[in-house]
């Protein structure tokens with residue numbers, strides 16, 4: 001689905017990713033400012049590497065408010081890029097004005113549980129990102145401690161590629177590599193200290209950092225279902241793929257006969273039925289309310 005980005009008076013469209021769009025505020029001279037960006041979270045949802053045709057109402061608002069909540073709770077660990085939530089009415093609640101940073105060219109991933117690509121690498125080598133792990137781990141196993149498993153920043157439509165820690169050092173230097181590694185792991189640890197008690201396991205997460213002078217600044221979004229694997233804690237059972245907190249209704253319907261879709265066909269998935277959309281919206285709202293203890297207001 002190629003969606004024309006929203007026109008926002010006073011802003012120039014800069015970039016569109018799978019589920020988020022970037023704008024630059026216009027300065028008094030009418031030119032895009034170089035010091036700020038407007039990050040807009042859409043209601044688009046991706047599944048099986050496709051951006052689905054059917055939006056999930058309020059997803060952009062829920063994930064933006066969740067990310068802002070986490071930025072506040074991580075501020076003692078790392079400064080963040082948020083400037084203001086005073087944004088155009090057309091994107092109220094789902095956009096954030098941020099400081100434009102010199103972004104580091106690394107997807108900083110930390111894993112507290114073993115699954116997905118990390119599990120595949122472990123099954124082949126007994127390690128993930130060069131970090132040897134105990135024998136006998138299975139899909140969903142909790143790791144002895146969270147590990148840093150960075151990847152490249154792939155262009156839109158391509159997959160990020162895992163890189164060894166040495167690759168990060170080569171890219172950004174030893175000091176900075178150690179700083180972003182330690183911060184990424186601590187962010188996930190802090191996230192799980194808070195989330196697990198509230199019924200959500202954060203199996204892994206991807207964060208992005210930018211530089212403000214010599215300071216490492218947390219950018220992008222943080223600890224949301226789009227940047228992290230959210231699992232229902234009460235259903236955690238190592239040994240098989242874990243249910244997704246937010247994506248399971250969509251995955252189950254798309255892989256059921258009801259959808260008429262063949263995942264192996266390479267064809268785009270069909271539109272979602274209303275009940276799957278509403279159940280998915282409800283899971284995003286539920287995750288927000290469990291984490292923050294606040295009632296979601298659209």
Ligand SMILES: N#Cc1c(N)ncnc1-c1cnn(CCN2CCOCC2)c1
Pocket residue numbers: 014015022037039081098099100101102103210219220221
């Ligand atoms: N967050 C944030 C942020 C920030 N605070 N400062 C500078 N850049 C970014 C940013 C946000 N997304 N991307 C990746 C998309 N790029 C957009 C441009 O074109 C290349 C791809 C960079």
